[in-house]
Structures are given as C-alpha cells and as structure tokens.
Amino acid sequence: MQNCTIFFLLALTFYISYIILSYYYSDAHTDWLEAGQDDIDIQSVNIQGNKSEIFESWNSCFTVEMMGIEDPEIFWKTFVVSSKKCDYQAGVRQLGIVTLKHKNKTKRVLFPKVFNTGPHNLFTIGVGRDIRAEKQFRRKMHKLGNNVTFVGADPVPHNGDLYSQIGNYFPLAIGGKSGISNARVLENSGYIDTDKIHIDVVYFFKDLLNVTNIDNLWFDAEGEEFANDFFDIFYENGKFVQSGIDLCQVNIEIHITSDVAHRKEEFMKFLKRIIQEKRFGVFFGDAFGHIRMYMFNYSSQYCLDKF
Numbered sequence: 109m110q111n112c113t114i115f116f117l118l119a120l121t122f123y124i125s126y127i128i129l130s131y132y133y134s135d136a137h138t139d140w141l142e143a144g145q146d147d148i149d150i151q152s153v154n155i156q157g158n159k160s161e162i163f164e165s166w167n168s169c170f171t172v173e174m175m176g177i178e179d180p181e182i183f184w185k186t187f188v189v190s191s192k193k194c195d196y197q198a199g200v201r202q203l204g205i206v207t208l209k210h211k212n213k214t215k216r217v218l219f220p221k222v223f224n225t226g227p228h229n230l231f232t233i234g235v236g237r238d239i240r241a242e243k244q245f246r247r248k249m250h251k252l253g254n255n256v257t258f259v260g261a262d263p264v265p266h267n268g269d270l271y272s273q274i275g276n277y278f279p280l281a282i283g284g285k286s287g288i289s290n291a292r293v294l295e296n297s298g299y300i301d302t303d304k305i306h307i308d309v310v311y312f313f314k315d316l317l318n319v320t321n322i323d324n325l326w327f328d329a330e331g332e333e334f335a336n337d338f339f340d341i342f343y344e345n346g347k348f349v350q351s352g353i354d355l356c357q358v359n360i361e362i363h364i365t366s367d368v369a370h371r372k373e374e375f376m377k378f379l380k381r382i383i384q385e386k387r388f389g390v391f392f393g394d395a396f397g398h399i400r401m402y403m404f405n406y407s408s409q410y411c412l413d414k415f
C-alpha cells in the first residue's frame with residue numbers, strides 16, 4: 109500500500125513537472141511573456157507622421173551625407189553613422205516602425221494602418237533556424253485583425269520542420285540568377301561552404317509563387333546570393349517593376365564573405381542608386397559584422413495607402 113502511494117506521488121510529480129516544462133517551452137508561454145510588448149507595439153498604428161515629408165527629409169539628408177563618398181570602404185563604414193543621423197533628423201520614428209527582436213535577429217515592420225486590411229504576406233528568404241520574429245509578427249498582426257501568409261526559403265532542409273509551423277517552406281537558395289554556386293550556410297556545426305542551387309529571385313516570386321504584392325520581404329543571405337546583379341530588383345525599371353511585382357517593406361542583411369572589396373563596392377553602387385532614384389527609404393542602418401537595414405517603397409500607392 110505504502111509502495112503504491114510512493115509510486116503514485118512520484119508519477120504525479122513527474123507528470124506535473126512535465127506539464128510545467130512543456131508549458132515553459134511552449135508558444136503560449138512566450139505569447140504571455142510578450143503580451144505587454146504587444147500592447148505597446150500595436151499602438152504604433154496610431155503614429156501617423158507625414159510620410160512624404162519624412163521621406164523627402166530623409167532623402168536630402170542621405171544625399172548630403174553619402175553621395176560625395178567615393179571610397180567603398182569609407183562608404184560602408186559611414187553608412188551606419190549617417191543612417192542614425194538621418195533617421196533622427198527626418199523624424200523617422202514618426203512613421204511608427206516597430207522592432208521585432210529575438211537573439212541576433214532584428215526585424216523592423218510597419219503594421220497596416222487600417223484595421224482588417226485583407227491579405228498580408230511575409231517572405232523569409234534565409235530562415236536561419238529561427239522563426240521567433242515571424243511568430244511575434246504573426247501574433248501582433250492577429251491582435252490587429254490581420255492574418256499573415258508566410259512563405260520561407262532556405263537551402264538547409266532542416267529549416268523545413270520549423271518553418272512549416274507558420275507557412276510554406278521551399279528548400280532553396282534565392283539569388284540574382286539561377287544556377288549552382290557556392291553558398292555559406294548555417295549548419296549545426298556552424299557556417300559551412302557548400303554547393304547550392306540558386307533560383308532566380310524573379311522566377312521564384314513571379315513564376316513559382318505568382319505573387320504581385322510583397323508586403324514584407326526578409327532577406328538574410330550569406331554571400332553569393334548578392335552576385336549577378338541581385339540588387340536590380342530594387343531599381344526603377346528593374347526586374348520587379350518589369351514583372352509587375354509591388355514590393356513594400358524589406359529587411360535586408362548584407363554579409364561580407366571572401367569577396368570583401370567587391371561586396372562593399374556593390375553596396376555603394378546600390379545605395380547611391382537608391383538615393384538618386386528616390387523611390388525607397390532606407391532606415392535603421394545597423395552593423396553587426398554585416399550591414400542590415402529596413403527599406404520602404406515610397407513610389408507605390410498600394411504601400412503608402414496600406415501602411
């Protein structure tokens with residue numbers, strides 16, 4: 109009888125510990141922990157600064173700060189400083205951009221300013237075995253009455269199990285051009301170099317997914333993806349414009365790998381053209397070994413009306 113009681117108590121203890129532990133590691137617990145921040149972030153939809161004024165002011169500031177620099181190395185180093193300065197001068201915080209953060213992953217988003225605006229999509233290119241920021245975004249959007257369709261792509265297949273929790277997953281590397289090349293990917297053991305099949309970014313969105321609007325694009329590529337004129341998709345009369353793809357918000361990380369000088373040159377060319385064409389705002393420039401930034405398409409009425 110006594111043995112029975114002890115056994116019962118032990119079993120009960122294990123059971124309760126199991127319940128507590130599984131709750132501790134569950135999304136429900138994380139959602140509960142982050143609920144306070146949600147309340148703050150959701151208020152951002154009420155921040156309605158004058159978009160064209162802020163964008164104009166940002167663009168003038170960046171023109172003065174960056175267009176005169178000719179050396180790619182200096183350009184790369186100056187970018188973060190100038191970005192912080194111009195964000196401040198132009199009053200970019202009056203746009204209501206929210207920061208989602210988990211570990212090393214930082215993403216900026218604008219929520220739709222209108223309640224229940226209809227379909228909304230987010231594309232994660234380069235999942236990197238972490239979807240916490242995506243889950244934060246999904247939860248906050250739910251609270252605002254919006255459902256988000258998620259699509260993820262990453263050449264490392266074990267991202268699939270993870271990403272399938274929130275959306276559709278493709279085991280692919282996305283780049284400026286289709287082909288086989290060397291990609292640096294994050295495996296369990298750390299970064300490794302391996303041959304990867306790249307799919308042309310336009311083919312991916314237009315032919316494979318038949319997408320015409322991209323609300324959020326989160327692009328975290330490790331290297332080669334930026335070769336082959338990848339940045340063309342952001343340009344006036346570039347491949348996205350020609351394909352009728354309307355891109356609103358972009359979080360992009362630009363890594364430096366072995367081809368360092370080359371990458372910094374490309375970055376300078378890219379950013380100068382973005383400033384000159386005056387269609388995208390580039391905010392929250394940040395360096396974490398690599399450069400990351402947030403971009404918004406100010407030439408799109410769809411994007412301006414929605415966010």
Ligand SMILES: *[C@@H]1O[C@H](CO)[C@@H](O)[C@H](O)[C@H]1NC(C)=O
Pocket residue numbers: 158159160161
């Ligand atoms: C924003 O600012 C511009 C230029 O100053 C002005 O023409 C426009 O009316 C303003 N828009 C709103 C919604 O206040």
Ligand SMILES: *[C@@H]1O[C@H](CO)[C@@H](O)[C@H](O)[C@H]1NC(C)=O
Pocket residue numbers: 212
């Ligand atoms: C994350 O950040 C830490 C420093 O805070 C760094 O040591 C680590 O390498 C980073 N990890 C990745 C995957 O970037």
Ligand SMILES: *[C@@H]1O[C@H](CO)[C@@H](O)[C@H](O)[C@H]1NC(C)=O
Pocket residue numbers: 224225226253254255
């Ligand atoms: C979002 O999804 C829920 C449940 O799947 C559905 O009831 C609701 O109508 C959807 N809302 C919108 C705006 O599509």
Ligand SMILES: *[C@@H]1O[C@H](CO)[C@@H](O)[C@H](O)[C@H]1NC(C)=O
Pocket residue numbers: 318320
């Ligand atoms: C692509 O989407 C459009 C609507 O956005 C639709 O009219 C067209 O039939 C779709 N094409 C394919 C091949 O699914």
Ligand SMILES: *[C@@H]1O[C@H](CO)[C@@H](O)[C@H](O)[C@H]1NC(C)=O
Pocket residue numbers: 341342343348349350352353354355356405407408409410
């Ligand atoms: C920005 O918006 C314009 C206007 O809708 C659109 O034509 C263009 O394709 C968008 N830019 C990019 C790079 O998607």
